[in-house]
Amino acid sequence: MDSKELVKIAAQACDNKRANDIVVLDMEGVSLITDYFLICDGSNERQVQAIAKEVKEQAEKQGIEVKRVEGEKSARWILVDLDDVVCHIFHKDERHHYNLEKLWGDADTLPYEGIANS
Template sequence: MEIKEIVQQIALVCDDKRAEDIIALDMHDVSLVADYFIICHGNNERQVQSIAREIKDKMDEIGIDVKRLEGFEQARWILVDVGDVVCHVFHKDERSYYNLERLWGDASRIPLEIGLEG
């Protein structure tokens, strides 16, 4: 599976779990940490955990190894590391505080095919 397909799959999972303000950033020119970041948020700890758990389950289902899942217990900022793609699942309050979109403002946004009525 190509990396952009993985980005899209993760974004779809986030959307299915009603994550809000889902964005994907192309990190190639701005960071060595990962090729892509996905950033989203949930409105409470249970939703944040549910989003992260579903990402892990979906990656397992399609044979992609989740290298790390950090912050799950506190559910304020869960980092799901899929290698070249890192998904940041925030609690709404933490997302506005850390504002990764501004921090990584030089990264270009990738259009996502989510929230489309079929």
């Protein structure tokens, strides 16, 4: 499975749990870490945990190894590492504070609708 298909699966998983403002940053050519960052947020800690769990479950259903999950306990910023796609699932307050979209401003931004329809 290529990284474009993987980010689509992850984005759909976030949407399944009603994540807010799903954005994908195309990291190719910007960073050697990964191909895509998926960024979204939830309204509260339970929703953030549910989104992360859904991403993990949907990836595993497709035979994708989840490399690591960080931040599940506090649920303020959960990182799900799928190798070619890194999902950043924020509590809405934390997302504004860290503002990864601005930090990685050199990356092309793809809205969820663009990923879902590709």
